[in-house]
Amino acid sequence: MRGVIKQIFVDNWEKFRKINKGKIRANIDREVYKMINCGSLDNGFIEFKCENCGEIKRVGFRCKSRFCTSCGKKKSEEWSDEMVARLVNSKHRHMVFTIPKELRIYFARDRKLLSLLPKCSAKAIMSWFRDLNKKECFTPGIISVIHTFGRDLKWNPHVHLIVTEGGAGEITVWRNTRHINYTALRKRWQKILLDEIGNNIKSRKKEFKRLKNELYKRLKNGFYVYGKGEIKTAKQAARYVGRYTARPAIAESRIKKYDGEKVTFVYERHEDGQKVEEELDVFDFIGKVIRHIPEKHFKMIRYYGIYAKNTRHKNKFFKLVDEKVAEFKRKMNNWQTRIVLTFGVNPLICEKCGAQMKFHDIYYKNKSMREKFRKKIMNENKKKIEELMYSYGVIKGIIRDKIEPLYV
Structure with a gap:
């Protein structure tokens, strides 16, 4: 159902705002209006003209919001290409670091705490690598992506990581590490995260201290860490990274029905892999979707170890993808090429005479x-x-x- 999410918000957002007056974060309002007006010619457009017959085509500016299913998908693809271009020529592992249900409320109350998820998971991994040899102090490469939603749209903060199966040492250039001790990682992840939450929460510290002790008693093996996804090639990396990069909470393809009052969407249940259809009141659906909109300028993707921007290892290793190939992909990532590759139609071929249309003008605030x-x-x-x-x-x-x- 193409454009159905936008239609849901066009139909219901103003009423939803009135019902929830004073409860909506400022950035949610901003991102929703950007998405609703995405592509509108009133916000400006690029004008193309056929020099053969004079036919004019106008293409509205996109909103570039991560919340917009169209722009968010494009941004996700760009980030995916950028990240794959960073990967060194080594095997990588896809990991997921999760938290118990009892901790989710703390991240909902204070969204700044979300930055602790990639920070603490990276710290757990890097400390384990460095303990392999204190003298070498091996440093892996880590790319982390924060997710706040589960497949059913519920609030479920967790972090996906792409981690090198090896690290750069102080003396040894590179050491491959096939075996990773997940029991040790779980316990480190648990301790590091609980300590950081305790240091960063501003209220209910006694309540959190009690919960912390309960979690240590109940989860003696630490918080759950998944890490069986092995990545060997650039194609696999693109698939994994593209799937987990920052993107809207739900894709258009998952919405099966919208009748103005109810929304029916489908998701695959983690426990048994079964497809589940869920029907929600339209206002409940909107509430579930918008809670996953991040704060303005909040970085959902973080880089650590040899993938950090200011690292001495930056140009030390061969890349998984040739730099010339990566540069070519960046140049090809434009509006016209994406439409040709997706739909097999060149949008700049004149519909009247079949000639190639050329850039003519840009209109912004009704001015040429x-x-x-x-x-x-x-x-x-x-x-x-x-x-x-x-x-x-x-x-x-x-x-x-x-x-x-x-x-x-």
Whole structure:
């Protein structure tokens, strides 16, 4: 059902806002309106023109919101390509670090705590690698992606990681590490995360201390860590990374029915792999979807170890994907190429005469940028001509029909 999520919000957002006045985060309002108006010509557009027959095609600006299913998917693909281009030529492992249900409420109350998930999971992995050899202090590469939703749209903060099966040492250039002790990782993850939450929460500290002790008693093997997803090739990496990069909480394809009052969507249950259909009141559906919109400028993707930006290992290893291939993919990632690859249709072929349309103008706030720049250039050139004429007059000594001295 193409465009159904946008239609759900177009139909119901204003009423939802009135019912929940004062309860909606400012960034949610901003992102929803961006998504609703995505592609509207009122927000500006690019104009293409056929030089053969004069036909004009206008393409509205996109909202570039992570909440928009169209723009979010595009952004997810771009991030996926960027991350795969960073991977070194080593086997990688896909890991998932989870938290108990009792802790979820703390991340809902204070969304800044979400940054602890990638930080603490990376710390657990890196400390285990370094303990392999204290002298070598092996450093792996880690890319982490924060997720706040489960397949059923419930609030379920966890973190997905792509981790190298090996690390760079202080003396040894690289050491492969096939076996990772998940029992040790679980216990480290549990301790590091609980300590960090305790240090960062601003209220209900006694309540959290009691919960912390209960979790240690009940979960003696630590918090659950999954790590069986082995990544050997660039193609596998792209699939894994693309699946778990920051994206909208639900894809259009999962919505099976919307009748104005109810929304029916499908998801695959983790426990048994069975497909489940769930029907929700439209306002309940909206509430479940918008709670996963992150705060403005909050980074859902983090890099650690040899994949950190300011690392001395940055250009030390061969990449999983050739840099020329990665650069070519970046250049090909444009609006026209994506439509050709997705639908097999060139959007810039004139529908009237079949000729190739060319870029003609950009309109922003109902103003032509071509006309704006033309006037700007004309004014600048006019000033330059006046300056040149004045300089010429000074050199010739002829200003205002009289001789003026060159030096006073």
